[in-house]
Amino acid sequence: MKVFNTLTNRLEEFEPxxxxxxxxxxxxxxxxxxxxxxxxxxxxxxxxxxxxxxxRGFDVKFVRNFTDIDDKIINRANKEGVTWNEIAERYTxxxxxxxxxxxxxxxxxxxxxxxHIAEMIKIVKALIERGYxxxxxxxxxxxxxxxxxxxxxxxxxxxxxxxxLMSGARVDxxxxxxxxxDFALWKASKPGEPWWESPWxxxxxxxxxxxxxxxxxxxxxxxxxxxxGADLIFPHHENEIAQSEAYTGKPFAKYWIHNxxxxxxxxxxxxxxxxxxxxxxLLDIYDAEALRLFLLSSHYRSPIEFAHEYIKEAEATLxxxxxxxxxxxxxxxxxxxxxxxxxxxxxxNIENLKSEFExxxxxxxxxxxxxxxxFEFIKELNRFMDKKPSNKEELSxxxxxxxxxxxxxxxxxxxxxxxxQWYRDLLKIKKVEISEEEINRLIEERVMARKNKDWQKxxxxxxxxxxxxxxxxxxxxxxxxxxxx
RNA sequence: GGCGACGUACCCAAGUGGCUAAGGGAGCGGUCUGCAAAACCGCCAUUCGCCGGUUCGAAUCCGGCCGUCGCCUCCA
Numbered sequence: 001m002k003v004f005n006t007l008t009n010r011l012e013e014f015e016p017x018x019x020x021x022x023x024x025x026x027x028x029x030x031x032x033x034x035x036x037x038x039x040x041x042x043x044x045x046x047x048x049x050x051x052x053x054x055x056r057g058f059d060v061k062f063v064r065n066f067t068d069i070d071d072k073i074i075n076r077a078n079k080e081g082v083t084w085n086e087i088a089e090r091y092t093x094x095x096x097x098x099x100x101x102x103x104x105x106x107x108x109x110x111x112x113x114x115x116h117i118a119e120m121i122k123i124v125k126a127l128i129e130r131g132y133x134x135x136x137x138x139x140x141x142x143x144x145x146x147x148x149x150x151x152x153x154x155x156x157x158x159x160x161x162x163x164x165l166m167s168g169a170r171v172d173x174x175x176x177x178x179x180x181x182d183f184a185l186w187k188a189s190k191p192g193e194p195w196w197e198s199p200w201x202x203x204x205x206x207x208x209x210x211x212x213x214x215x216x217x218x219x220x221x222x223x224x225x226x227x228x229g230a231d232l233i234f235p236h237h238e239n240e241i242a243q244s245e246a247y248t249g250k251p252f253a254k255y256w257i258h259n260x261x262x263x264x265x266x267x268x269x270x271x272x273x274x275x276x277x278x279x280x281x282l283l284d285i286y287d288a289e290a291l292r293l294f295l296l297s298s299h300y301r302s303p304i305e306f307a308h309e310y311i312k313e314a315e316a317t318l319x320x321x322x323x324x325x326x327x328x329x330x331x332x333x334x335x336x337x338x339x340x341x342x343x344x345x346x347x348x349n350i351e352n353l354k355s356e357f358e359x360x361x362x363x364x365x366x367x368x369x370x371x372x373x374x375f376e377f378i379k380e381l382n383r384f385m386d387k388k389p390s391n392k393e394e395l396s397x398x399x400x401x402x403x404x405x406x407x408x409x410x411x412x413x414x415x416x417x418x419x420x421q422w423y424r425d426l427l428k429i430k431k432v433e434i435s436e437e438e439i440n441r442l443i444e445e446r447v448m449a450r451k452n453k454d455w456q457k458x459x460x461x462x463x464x465x466x467x468x469x470x471x472x473x474x475x476x477x478x479x480x481x482x483x484x485x
Numbered sequence: 486g487g488c489g490a491c492g493u494a495c496c497c498a499a500g501u502g503g504c505u506a507a508g509g510g511a512g513c514g515g516u517c518u519g520c521a522a523a524a525c526c527g528c529c530a531u532u533c534g535c536c537g538g539u540u541c542g543a544a545u546c547c548g549g550c551c552g553u554c555g556c557c558u559c560c561a
Contacts, residue, residue: 009489029561042561072559160557164487207559229561236560259561260490266553270560297509298498303491303554310497313510320509323523360499369499372508379508382524386517455519462521473522482522 001056001362003225004301006233006256007157011364016224017254022058023219024050025253027211027228027236028110030067031091032076035098036276037291037306038262038269042229043104044292045259045300045365048412049227051105052361055411063218064107065211066092069114069204074193084194085114098279101288103413109218113210117196120205120213123247124185132246133185136176141188141201148181151242157256158234183239185209208239212247226253230260230301231268260303269306277306287422287429289414290314296367296412315485317375318414318422321405323482324378326419327385328402330475336392348384348397350404353377357408367412374408377401426483432469439470439481446472447479 001014016022026046029039050062068088077084113120124144127133132150135142148154154162165181184206189195195202215223228237237256244252261268264275282291294314298304353373360369381401389395409415417425427436442461449457462472471482 027561030559036561038561040561045561070559158556159488161487165557167487231556231560234556235558261555261561263554268555268560272559301490302498305497307497309510313497317509320523327524366499369507372499375508379525383526386525450519453519459520466521471522474518474520475523480523 002364003255003257004364005254006258007253009159012255014255016058017222020057020059022053022060022224024053024060024062024225024227025211025215025219025223026062026064026107026226027232028064028066029095030070030072031088031095032070032072033091034094034278034280036269036278037282037295038229038276040098040102040279040291041262041295041304042259043099044102044295046227046257047104048296048367049225049257049365050107051411051413052365056358061109061219062107063109063111063215065214066095066110066112067207067210068092068112069194070207088112088114094280098283101283102279102292103288103416105413111214111218113205113214116210116213116217117198117205119217120209121186121198123209123213123216123243125199126247127185127243130246132243134178135200138176138188141203142186143176143184143188143203144186144200145177145182146185146239146243146246148179148183148242151246153245154181154242155238157241158238160234160238183208183235185243208236209243211236211240212244212252216244216248221248221250223253225255225257227257227259230258231270233258259300263303263305266305268303282311285429286311287315287318287426289417290318292412293318293371293414296414297371298368300365300367312485315426319482319485321374321378321415322417322419322422324381325402325405325415326480328381328398329419331385331389331395331398332402334390334395336395337390338392348380348401350397350401353404354408357411361411370408370412374405377405423481423483426485430469430483432483434465434468434470439465443472443479443481450474 002011003014004010005012024046026042029035035043046062046064050060053060066088069084073084073087077087080087124133127146128135128144131147133144133146135144148162152162155165162181166179186198186200186203186209187206188201188203193204195204215226226237226240233256241252263269264277267273267275269276279291290311291314294311295304297314356373357370360366360373363369381398384394385398389398405415424436442465446458446461449455449461465472465481466484469484471484473480473482
């Protein structure tokens, strides 16, 4: 199994530090606003990585944090006239609402920064004692900064050189740092800001230190995998390496995995550009699984361009998969004819499907390729069913195929619904103005008309439903409805 | 300015030295159907931004050019 390591800029064989045990830490969100589709991508990517490692038999401990104290949270709270923790709690809840719908499994541990103040203080104290950090007076209290020049390897993750960073650095007149590259480990609180008691007076933690403290506590000195969005490489992850390795003297993480951005009009989606799309707004008009499929349809490190058209394509794809599964279920109801000899020449190579899927996923979690493998198999399945399988052997092969799609889909957390549920959910999300009962009533009416060869009436009903976004399919034994995408 | 990534059909997207350049969507033609829809079959890149080089052989390696984007500031 190979993974791309940002630290070495190369594909590497994945070998955890302790046999089958894997400790993963992924940077979560700062809870000050609704999550956007970029957050969704990162969450989906690491969700799939964890699911696949488990599928491969690794014993995974997955930690994903919440940053629940930060300037942005404080600003938002001040703007709304509420407390900072009210903001943090509110957006943590909203995070779960969105991520649950996207099928993101909960991490094994989901620590919050403010529950680890003591651990952070301990590290900061040690860094001062060992000469890696220094204090700066800020009125009654002190701030603590990490001195980047004391850590010569600084820049090894982001491939930056300290002197080049220095020459390009902005000079911030308000900060009393010794070097513009130094970053805050601990901030003295200004009046009105939240604070915790510390050896440096009333203050609050800097951003980066929380991840060092929480990963150390919940996983250990060296992580197998540390991940997050590519925009965290610098300075966040670079700073984490500096402070963690200065503290423990051990490598902070063996593999660094970073997901690419979501772009709109080829530009990175970001708050400062004002082009963010909230997950919430998209889930109002698209099926969550379609959004998830869209996010997995290109490699996790490539930039992925968002367009409504692409989500619709993903919906069409899902529709095809669920239609095929539905078809299999029809065959499962057929009483097998034991005597009939199999005359189907079409290959239904399920072991090959599995091995090709695994091959794709083993290659740096190539979900795009893995999906291609599944879609190819879907075509094979339909071809197989076109030949009207009827004996026991053929029908059990179909059931096994269905089970396998479910199993492999489970790694991506796709294709897990009952087909009828897919159409019912779509009925809601597309705001179709007709109930399932009404659809079934019209179908009954049309069945009667067709029996009487009243084609005109049958076509009128079909047309009426189509105008509301419902497509009818006449099967040999019955008529089913689907949603027009 | 420094560092990095990318450029594959009408659109999305795999493929990083050698069988016919995956897969999906759209489109066109056909089978099936009362008509449809779905499904299936066929067509849809002699060619991978451009120009050179290495090689028996390159979309894949090297060099140059053009274009797009990202990081260097809070960001998934």
